[in-house]
Amino acid sequence: MPRETIDLPRSVEWLQVLDEEGALDEEWMPDLDDEELLAWHRAMLLSRRFDERLLELQRQGKIGTFAPVRGQEASQIGAVAALEEEDWVVPSFRETAAAVWRGIPLEGLLLYNAGYNEGGEVPEGKHDLPIAIPVASQIPHAVGIAYGAAYEGSDEVVMVFFGDGATSEGDFHESINFAGVFGCPVVFVCQNNQWAISLPREEQTKSKTLAQKGLSAGIPGIQVDGNDPFAVYVAAGEAVERARSGEGPTLIECVTYRLSLHTTADDPSKYRDEEEVEEWEAKDPLPRLQGFLQERDLLDDGAIEELEEEVSGEIEAAWEAASERMAELDDPAVMFDHVWAERPPELERQRETLAKEWSRRDEGAGGEGEE
Amino acid sequence: MPRETIDLPRSVEWLQVLDEEGALDEEWMPDLDDEELLAWHRAMLLSRRFDERLLELQRQGKIGTFAPVRGQEASQIGAVAALEEEDWVVPSFRETAAAVWRGIPLEGLLLYNAGYNEGGEVPEGKHDLPIAIPVASQIPHAVGIAYGAAYEGSDEVVMVFFGDGATSEGDFHESINFAGVFGCPVVFVCQNNQWAISLPREEQTKSKTLAQKGLSAGIPGIQVDGNDPFAVYVAAGEAVERARSGEGPTLIECVTYRLSLHTTADDPSKYRDEEEVEEWEAKDPLPRLQGFLQERDLLDDGAIEELEEEVSGEIEAAWEAASERMAELDDPAVMFDHVWAERPPELERQRETLAKEWSRRDEGAGGEGEE
């Protein structure tokens, strides 16, 4: 009777399929055809180059602060690749690679980053929520969408992304617990990129893994090599399958690394060593997947070069389109739109007052020019 | 390399020392002298009778809503008995038994329950926080006090109480994680009384135990029979020792039962069967401890009767004192006190205006009487 260890119903697993040396565990290699593999690679490359272009644009003052995704592409693409189009994605603020895979137009992302609310518009039909900035606060939404989907009898699954830092916020815990209680079809994807701005993973929490936090809510948790797209895909696939078949939520911890800045307002040299970054550069998911495809003769240098050009063309076209659009978006009165379904009378009055003020100034400016 | 179970550094234990049949596990029986044992019993009895008296007073309309502790006395007294006087207790709203042990005057508790702010005053020198009503929200305070105590080099330990329902709130998780990271000397005592108002434990969370939620923060968790004061005391003693020696926090789940109402505004017949209550009546901590003491010849019927009288005298004296005090507390202007250290000018103006209004009415009332 007295003092004994309680048998907990769940344990936490670790999974890696393609390691940083390129070694593959055939047993766990998912069944993917060449086309799929090349699509993954293309999305990763596009995301990587787009991220680089965003950084450049930010440094030129053409767009504002953003959070680079560099290094986390496998965690994101491996995960969303396990979804169907009608499944839902609930991002935080660093899910550029996931967005690229899901077909969110680059033009919109650029507009958003350039400070236009119009960039936040999610294309009709897409089941992707807009960027959510307050850490962890998007997780409850995913749970609610999942509940709603199940309630309506659809078999949509919801996947929500967040970081290692997010696991310290109450919203994360309330959400996994709620999802556990109601068996909501949701996949919690924690991208443990080792840092929450300047706080390293080990100081964020004393738990050995983040995956084990699932135990707290009685839901399964698994830790995977987040720079290995196949491991992520296998874990995500199992979780999606579980969710879709009514077996409830899963927490996946992707062990990855933020190779770039926290955001463009950040200076990582304040808090981490170049050596650490270099170590992780060696685990970079893009060369890892690219190497695998070259090994398999699915890609050669020529094809990569072509792809690079194609991708860069796509990015430039998006930037041109975004720039044109911005030139047209000169009416600040849009700030009065979509606050409520209809503008209340007092707000309409405020809009009219400000609109008058703005047009008076425009005329004033015009007038000055003419003098 | 590939798929393997991760070895988690902590497991969760179960502990029981004195079971509901009166069987004792000598191996784990703590070293307590007769005086201590009798003091525990007296506190439990006083708490039980006080609780009953409160219920009576509430039913007579003499005090307001309160949360009966009946059934949870062992969880509370076993826990606080492991503390030194200068250690801190951070209660939620059902810790009457803990308060009794800690020497919080019954008169104050009565005043508080009768709706007087003066009842919330903690006697000078006592390291006991006032009642906290928003569920789980007191847990961060305990962590902060613990940090402060360690920072100042004292060896005070903090013990915080909360319920099973509280483990669903974000504040619980943020707090155990924060305490884990900074190694704060705090003992988290979860009184799993099986219900959060009408929600049973199994619907609160899908985790097998509440103790295992500690794993999420990488802190030790243990589950004990919360109606067994010795098991609680042993677990609390170990946790206090760990905290005091700088080894950080512990989560203790006391498996107990709320034998009475959630609060006096509650009607448990809406949501639970009498049978369940009867099952738990059989595990009632008060007869359990009393039987143990009788078995050991530390108590007999005569002594119990005497004690009952003594305890009831103490309660009546407190109620008389509280009633006298209430009769004196007729100035509502106390509502303006202690909001800030000094009353700002506008608040002083408001106080004067209202005070004038009140005295005008009192005169009016007096005047009418004289006519």
Place this chain on the structure above:
Amino acid sequence: MSERTMVEALNLALEQEMEGDDAVIVLGEDVGVDGGVFRVTEGLLDAFGEQRVMDTPLAESVIVGASLGMAIRGLKPVAEIQFSGFSYFAFHQLESHVARMRWRSRGRFTAPLVVRMPYGAGVRALEHHSESREAYYAHTPGLKMVIPSGPRTARALLVSAIRDPDPVVFFEPKAIYRAFREEVPDEEETLPIGEPRRVREGDDLTFVAYGAMLHRALEAAETLAEEEGVEADVIDLCTVSPLADGPIQESAKRTGRVVLVHEAPRSFGPAAEIVARLVEKAFWWLEAPVARVAAPDVIVPYFAREQAYLPDAARIVAAARETLAVEA
């Protein structure tokens, strides 16, 4: 048509809306088996099952956040927060997401949800159970802040809130949950959100109030009529925000004298906004300073003093007399 308390009227609204629309679901702490700690959701679990009446874990943030998710997915959730004093646990969800999802997604995802909660003092409750902090929500663009004043308006406004395309924070004045009954028609009835109601007519001065305080304002109006033949216009605000000041301006221009009543703390409270709007739009019609009768800037005292804390008819009458005494 039958006589109902506010609790029964709210229950009727929920039942009928759930009956009429599968998308309407109810969630919160103790709303199912227990029927809600005030019994507002009584009987709904039996009628609609546990998919539609969810007894949730004790976690306000995810209750509100998941409600938003459900709304995005096409449901019309009605979440209950057990007391408004606990809604702050979900404040970031309300401010940062519920109020913004329509705006952030440019109308693509919306938040047609209701967050109901009892508020206000007067029921001898514990700390945190008596607050009146509607101003927090009123100052949050994207939310609607609605407060009924009786069984009939409660029912009609709740129906409108559930059907509203925007998120509504719905404060229920618990002091009058069962204080009186009113005829509440069985058949559907709505009341437009964003429209104050004129509930008494008079030309001598204007009272603006809402929730439980409306009745104290009405009582004051009767006293004034009886004792000095002064007739007050009384406006029931119903929607605190977005504040439609039109009817208040109209009345103020007619009477020139205005007394505002609420049980929220005075400073930075809702009445301040009404004063500001009157100054902006009806300054020249004001014959006396607009008066505020509100709770003081303190925390609601424990219940032995809560009636002293609350504005009552006598204080309203006194303020009115002062206002009337001003020579124009």
Place this chain on the structure above:
Amino acid sequence: MSERTMVEALNLALEQEMEGDDAVIVLGEDVGVDGGVFRVTEGLLDAFGEQRVMDTPLAESVIVGASLGMAIRGLKPVAEIQFSGFSYFAFHQLESHVARMRWRSRGRFTAPLVVRMPYGAGVRALEHHSESREAYYAHTPGLKMVIPSGPRTARALLVSAIRDPDPVVFFEPKAIYRAFREEVPDEEETLPIGEPRRVREGDDLTFVAYGAMLHRALEAAETLAEEEGVEADVIDLCTVSPLADGPIQESAKRTGRVVLVHEAPRSFGPAAEIVARLVEKAFWWLEAPVARVAAPDVIVPYFAREQAYLPDAARIVAAARETLAVEA
């Protein structure tokens, strides 16, 4: 004496207070190794060690709640919330405990803590990084809500806030964190909390502003002086709550015309309270309706439109002209 930016001035205040009193500690996200995302806490970790400069997990509620616990245990914590838009995660701690611990314990346990946070628009930041919702905290009895307007007041007010026996929510106008430098004396300087400052003298009208908006009000005052010889009294509120309206009343009685400026949304914003107080205490001196120049009742737009959203000198001048044009 040396020229400092607001960031440097705040850093000086923290450093000197920590130097002078071991009870003062700093905690928050990225305040240690990183020195704070705006560098306000730069160098403190090196100077005082990790016991006193705590890089906390990412969890606002426990940051604030644990700060309260530390304060109860005798420390004087200065918590940083990275942006005011994330303070709502701790709203329940602020409203339900930080603001109430003194009151609940009848003075036995107090909360001499400061919760610092950058607020306001104008730095081309992301969503939730530009809000100005000081009214939430101003409407919360038990809290003090302080907002400096420049390096020197920032330093002096922060020192006062740290020493204050009550909890202070300290909003830092990030738009002017580095916009200009001011002489800030090396030696100790404090500024009383609860006292507005008259920063420009004039008899023709009164401006009341605070934070970054003070400078736009001052700019407007200069324009009016130059272009039409009108001299504005300008009051820097400094403490939004508890609001000390004395100096505002005094000025209003002198000028008869008042323009209030803030970047918070207009409705239910801080200016409404000032209007209400003026109406209550200076009604007969007002020669024109009190004007509010504020942000509209919308969510701060993304940065391409944030300057259009913010009140600027031209809008303030326009409101002043309208106010001045009213015939008394």
